Amino acid sequence: xxxxxxxxxxEALAASPxxxxxxxxxxxxxxVWLRAMLVRYxxxxxxxxxRIVGDHEAARDIVQDVFVRLDKAGPWxxxxxxxxxxxxxxxxxxxxxxxxxxxRLSFVDDETLANQPCAGISPSEAISREEDRGTLLRxxxxxxxxxxxxxxxxxxxxxxxxxxxxxxxxxxxxxxxLLHTALKFLRERRAAFGR
Amino acid sequence: xxxxxxxxxxxAHAVNEPLSAADRAAIEALLAESPEVQMFAEEMRGxxxxxxxxxxxxxxxxxxxxxxxxxxxxxxxxxxKVEPWLKSLARIAAAVIxxxxxxxxxxxxxxxxxxxxxxxxxxxxxxxTMEAPxxxxxxxxxxxxxxxxxxxxxxxxxxxxxxxxSDAPLGYNAQQSEAYTRLTDNSFLAVAQNPLSTFSAxxxxxxxxxxxxxxxxxxxxxxxxxxxxxxxxxxPFRYAPPLPDANTPFAVQLESAAAPWNTAxxxxxxxxxxxxxxxxLRGASNxxxxxxxxxxxFQENRLPLVKKSLRxxxxxxxxxxxxxxxxxxxxxxxxxxxxxxxxxxxxxxALDRLEAGGSTNGGDGIKLAYRIATENFINExxxxxxxxxxxDFNVGVTSEGELTRLVEEQAKSKVFLSVLGFxxxxxxxxxxxxxxxxxxxxxxxxxTLREARKVLVEQMAGTxxxxxxxxxFQVEFNPARVSSxxxxxxxxxxxxxxxxxxxxVDAGEIGAGHTVTALYECVxxxxxxxxxxxxxxxxxxxxxxxxxxSAEMLTVKIxxxxxxxxxxxxxxxxxxxxxxxxxxxxxxxxxxxxxAAFAMTLRESPERGNATIAxxxxxxxxxxxxxxxxxxxxxxxxxxxxxxxxxxRAGKS
Numbered sequence: 001x002x003x004x005x006x007x008x009x010x011e012a013l014a015a016s017p018x019x020x021x022x023x024x025x026x027x028x029x030x031x032v033w034l035r036a037m038l039v040r041y042x043x044x045x046x047x048x049x050x051r052i053v054g055d056h057e058a059a060r061d062i063v064q065d066v067f068v069r070l071d072k073a074g075p076w077x078x079x080x081x082x083x084x085x086x087x088x089x090x091x092x093x094x095x096x097x098x099x100x101x102x103x104r105l106s107f108v109d110d111e112t113l114a115n116q117p118c119a120g121i122s123p124s125e126a127i128s129r130e131e132d133r134g135t136l137l138r139x140x141x142x143x144x145x146x147x148x149x150x151x152x153x154x155x156x157x158x159x160x161x162x163x164x165x166x167x168x169x170x171x172x173x174x175x176x177x178l179l180h181t182a183l184k185f186l187r188e189r190r191a192a193f194g195r
Numbered sequence: 196x197x198x199x200x201x202x203x204x205x206x207a208h209a210v211n212e213p214l215s216a217a218d219r220a221a222i223e224a225l226l227a228e229s230p231e232v233q234m235f236a237e238e239m240r241g242x243x244x245x246x247x248x249x250x251x252x253x254x255x256x257x258x259x260x261x262x263x264x265x266x267x268x269x270x271x272x273x274x275x276k277v278e279p280w281l282k283s284l285a286r287i288a289a290a291v292i293x294x295x296x297x298x299x300x301x302x303x304x305x306x307x308x309x310x311x312x313x314x315x316x317x318x319x320x321x322x323x324t325m326e327a328p329x330x331x332x333x334x335x336x337x338x339x340x341x342x343x344x345x346x347x348x349x350x351x352x353x354x355x356x357x358x359x360x361s362d363a364p365l366g367y368n369a370q371q372s373e374a375y376t377r378l379t380d381n382s383f384l385a386v387a388q389n390p391l392s393t394f395s396a397x398x399x400x401x402x403x404x405x406x407x408x409x410x411x412x413x414x415x416x417x418x419x420x421x422x423x424x425x426x427x428x429x430x431p432f433r434y435a436p437p438l439p440d441a442n443t444p445f446a447v448q449l450e451s452a453a454a455p456w457n458t459a460x461x462x463x464x465x466x467x468x469x470x471x472x473x474x475x476l477r478g479a480s481n482x483x484x485x486x487x488x489x490x491x492x493f494q495e496n497r498l499p500l501v502k503k504s505l506r507x508x509x510x511x512x513x514x515x516x517x518x519x520x521x522x523x524x525x526x527x528x529x530x531x532x533x534x535x536x537x538x539x540x541x542x543x544x545a546l547d548r549l550e551a552g553g554s555t556n557g558g559d560g561i562k563l564a565y566r567i568a569t570e571n572f573i574n575e576x577x578x579x580x581x582x583x584x585x586x587d588f589n590v591g592v593t594s595e596g597e598l599t600r601l602v603e604e605q606a607k608s609k610v611f612l613s614v615l616g617f618x619x620x621x622x623x624x625x626x627x628x629x630x631x632x633x634x635x636x637x638x639x640x641x642x643t644l645r646e647a648r649k650v651l652v653e654q655m656a657g658t659x660x661x662x663x664x665x666x667x668f669q670v671e672f673n674p675a676r677v678s679s680x681x682x683x684x685x686x687x688x689x690x691x692x693x694x695x696x697x698x699x700v701d702a703g704e705i706g707a708g709h710t711v712t713a714l715y716e717c718v719x720x721x722x723x724x725x726x727x728x729x730x731x732x733x734x735x736x737x738x739x740x741x742x743x744x745s746a747e748m749l750t751v752k753i754x755x756x757x758x759x760x761x762x763x764x765x766x767x768x769x770x771x772x773x774x775x776x777x778x779x780x781x782x783x784x785x786x787x788x789x790x791a792a793f794a795m796t797l798r799e800s801p802e803r804g805n806a807t808i809a810x811x812x813x814x815x816x817x818x819x820x821x822x823x824x825x826x827x828x829x830x831x832x833x834x835x836x837x838x839x840x841x842x843x844r845a846g847k848s
Contacts, residue, residue, distance in 0.1 A: 043254055136242070137249050154210065155246035156254075161212050173203075176212075180203035183210075183239050190242070 034071050037083065042067075044156050045091050051148060052095035062094045085163045088153060092167055139189045140182075147182040154179060200235050209239035255550065378419050378686050380800045383679045383718065386672045392682055393690040395702035396467070396666035396711050399628060401616055401640035403429035406797065408642045410833050415840050418798045423684030424713065426794040430826055431654075432710045432783045434468035444662040445469045445705060447751060449770040451717075452780035455814060456792060456804030459722045461677075461772060463715040464784050465670070465751050469662045472707040477660055479515035480577035481533070485564040487584035488549055489524040496642065497618040501583040502546050504615065504647035508581075509543060511655060512536030519567050520545050523560025533571050558601055565605040572610070577659045579611045580634075585618035586626040598626070602634040609759055611661055611704070612636030615650070628687075635664055635704060653824065657706030663755035665702045665763065668713065669695040676748045676772065679724050681802060683714040683791050695754060698763050705755075714791050716802070717748070719772075748772040777814075786818030786827060793834055796841060808838045 045066060050059035069090055070083075140151050146168075153164045161179075165172040208214060208222045226233050384392070402425035409416035437446040446468050454460040484505055492498040512518065516536030521529050531545035564580045572578055602612065612634030616627045631638035637658065639650045650658055667690060672680055682689075694700040705711060718724050750769040756762065777785070792811045795803040812834050819827045 136245050137253065140246070151246065152250075155243060156250040158247075161207065176203040176207050179210075180201075180206040183206050183242050184200075186242055186246075187238055 210243040391692045395688045400429040404640040423794040434466040447768040455777045456806040465713040467711040478576040508651040521564045568610040614638035616640040657709040660707040666755040669752045782818040782820040789815035
């Protein structure tokens with residue numbers, strides 16, 4: 001594939017993830033496709049993984065592993081399906097695996113999890129400790145971890161409730177409920193801060 | 196009725212989640228019923244939009260400051276015939292290695308490479324030390340540009356690639372993706388049939404800078420990418436400028452000596468030096484930077500280099516000057532309204548904020564830039580659009596013809612155009628040059644910051660201030676002295692002899708302080724002629740009268756227009772050959788000859804005589820002189836670099 005096609009493709013992808021799905025020519029060159037996926041999804045996956053494992057370096061390991069797996073899977077797997085779901089599912093599973101291995105994760109029911117406050121500096125805060133982080137994103141960090149995860153999947157990565165449900169193993173109704181709760185919280189907090 | 200804010204479907208609806216028909220009907224009924232619910236839904240929708248926007252901003256910012264590194268680059272390569280299983284194994288291994296190396300690099304404290312610095316085909320041997328799958332890793336350490344790793348080579352990009360600006364590496368197939376029009380060398384013409392040689396002045400230098408990056412990467416440039424006149428005109432020559440009271444905006448120096456590649460032939464150099472304008476005396480300027488921010492400008496040697504280059508230019512501006520910035524990608528937009536040159540923070544800030552992304556719609560950008568330039572037109576000042584692009588226009592007005600017509604149309608506004616070409620991948624030489632030609636302007640190829648300094652700082656006046664436009668040369672040869680001649684280079688610049696006096700015919704511009712050099716190889720009367728295309732004697736014409744027995748060998752006639760003029764002026768400059776040998780020529784003459792011969796050799800021109808690369812280096816050394824700026828020394832270096840490549844090519848054929 002000539003370089004201009006490659007850059008054009010990467011840029012189309014960066015503009016909208018939807019372009020990836022409708023792009024016919026990645027089928028001809030998996031390396032180009034992989035590069036495009038990296039450019040678009042490496043960062044969102046990093047912050048997604050970091051939020052789960054609470055460690056930036058560990059998150060990089062996980063994301064690296066996700067991309068090696070993605071390469072192994074090849075683009076043909078995603079001809080009709082959206083690769084985002086695959087990426088976030090695999091990333092989440094790898095991250096949870098790692099937590100389990102390191103016994104950092106104790107299994108709790110959703111109720112407890114949903115109400116558990118965020119302890120200390122959140123991993124995503126560690127990633128983007130910039131002062132100028134959008135005010136809303138800082139409010140997001142005050143949400144319970146599960147809701148943060150859903151907000152990230154929905155608004156950072158534009159996944160549908162159905163896809164989020166598949167990734168997280170929650171029911172679609174539950175996803176809707178949690179997002180509703182999360183947004184209501186954000187709305188109140190933002191109002192309290194006088195915007 | 197109690198309003199129910201607690202229906203999650205409200206939020207789902209507000210964030211554009213597709214709902215079942217029944218659910219949607221229920222929500223729409225709810226919304227219709229109560230303004231409070233409507234307000235709530237509106238707020239939720241706003242929240243969703245803000246979250247998306249902030250996440251997106253964050254992603255873009257991280258990409259820009261490189262704090263979250265994105266360090267793996269993929270280089271496509273032609274498919275190899277490696278067994279499929281081996282391919283995928285090698286591919287995965289390479290990926291693991293690259294990723295390991297990346298993290299190793301991270302631990303070793305290298306600054307994270309910004310994605311903007313990732314270039315196609317930028318490949319560096321990995322130096323990070325770490326435990327990695329050993330066999331593959333050792334192999335990969337010395338990985339050359341394209342390893343047989345199947346359909347993709349996974350490579351690590353790091354700053355080392357950019358430590359040496361002049362050694363910018365080349366993409367493996369850069370050559371295929373660059374467009375050069377086919378060029379055939381001018382051949383000898385008989386004076387009897389063609390006593391006039393007419394061409395347009397050309398001070399574009401892009402071809403030399405472009406060829407330099409090929410040679411720096413250890414490759415010979417494609418033959419059609421070598422334009423002899425652009426090579427020669429790359430170098431400043433020390434011709435005397437016109438006297439302050441001269442009525443021409445330039446001075447002409449003619450010199451002749453034996454052609455070193457064929458001593459029976461005479462070489463004539465036409466040297467033109469434009470009036471110099473001291474920086475502090477130049478007029479106020481109204482500049483519009485028109486910057487291509489499409490995705491193809493993403494790489495380090497494109498948009499980031501554009502920013503650095505324009506920064507250099509901005510630093511020389513002051514309160515007299517005004518700068519506006521227009522960007523174009525899918526859409527065109529004004530990112531900086533006209534701002535005076537003393538407000539450098541504002542200008543530099545706007546430059547810094549530029550980001551690459553989107554496809555290229557050059558047409559709209561050009562229209563907008565010209566509109567702003569004409570709206571802010573400064574009489575007697577410098578009015579110029581400076582287009583920075585890789586020449587890859589792929590959206591909107593895309594056909595080259597349409598684009599050049601657009602520029603031609605806009606150029607009537609008396610706003611001049613400079614085209615700065617960036618990028619090594621798909622630099623479209625022909626588009627850039629055509630645009631500059633039609634837009635009353637100049638073009639330069641900027642491959643390094645050093646080149647930017649030459650064009651935008653050292654020769655700023657020349658780049659910005661045009662002292663004469665539509666400059667045409669017509670050389671009349673004396674058939675009593677010269678039997679045939681050949682114009683060296685300028686193949687794309689030839690004009691019909693009638694065009695010389697036709698003011699409607701567009702030609703080249705000369706900037707303040709610029710020099711224009713043209714070389715003719717002449718066959719004196721009495722010397723055996725190289726195969727000129729002979730024409731049968733005419734049946735109905737009286738045989739030509741015996742030529743005037745003048746000592747003059749030729750006369751150079753020059754026509755030009757004042758920068759804002761419509762009517763041309765003319766001046767004549769005759770030359771009598773003093774018969775000197777090449778060894779007695781001035782250093783400038785020798786150096787120009789060496790450069791022309793080098794270009795001819797790179798082109799494998801059939802007219803290159805017995806010039807060898809070793810001899811060319813000799814001539815260049817003799818012509819080196821005191822070499823301010825070090826350009827001649829650099830040329831000699833380049834010729835030495837080319838020597839083994841040329842000799843290898845000659846050995847093959």
